[in-house]
Amino acid sequence: MLKQLGSTVLTAATGATGKETAFGASAAALGMLATLLGGWDKPLQLLVVLMIADYVTGVLGAIKTKRVNSDVMFWGGIRKITVLFVVGLAHLIDGWVAGESAVFRILAIYFYAGREGLSVFENLGVLGVYIPPKLKEFLVQLKEKGEAKE
Incomplete structure (x- = not known):
């Protein structure tokens, strides 16, 4: 059960596909940029x-x-x-x-x-x-x- 929870959290954090990961990273970068500005x-x-x-x-x-x-x-x-x-x-x-x-x-x-x-x-x-x-x-x-x- 702990292994499944860890896998779910990791998948949610990094995304199931490369597109989700790229989108999440882009959104985080834009959010940080807006904060710095x-x-x-x-x-x-x-x-x-x-x-x-x-x-x-x-x-x-x-x-x-x-x-x-x-x-x-x-x-x-x-x-x-x-x-x-x-x-x-x-x-x-x-x-x-x-x-x-x-x-x-x-x-x-x-x-x-x-x-x-x-x-x-x-x-x-x-x-x-x-x-x-x-x-x-x-x-x-x-x-x-x-x-x-x-």
């Missing part, structure tokens, strides 16, 4: 959705303009991982400095969400999606201001 709340969801949208629209724009470059795509992915690392650091800083408040984390998320959003709009322009002229003017001005500071 301060929780899976609406601001983080917005940032992740914008990051995915930026990557997908960037790849589609590269395909349209025939400028697909695996090196650029790789470093774009690394940049997104680095952004999540900065959000995680901001969450740690909040724990040290602000206690229960998430001031630095929220600032980091909204800053990067703004950058990702601008990039999505630029990519949509490359894809030929209509962007209202006033919005396009505003984005060009923001881009020029950003380039002037660099």
Whole structure:
């Protein structure tokens, strides 16, 4: 009976098939990542959705303009991982400095969400999606201001 109980517990923990094990490990990894980033709340969801949208629209724009470059795509992915690392650091800083408040984390998320959003709009322009002229003017001005500071 003890052997059967142990077998049942082991099977439940690891999964009966490789797919269950992979799914369980993926869910655990995503849960740990969300915890390190301060929780899976609406601001983080917005940032992740914008990051995915930026990557997908960037790849589609590269395909349209025939400028697909695996090196650029790789470093774009690394940049997104680095952004999540900065959000995680901001969450740690909040724990040290602000206690229960998430001031630095929220600032980091909204800053990067703004950058990702601008990039999505630029990519949509490359894809030929209509962007209202006033919005396009505003984005060009923001881009020029950003380039002037660099």
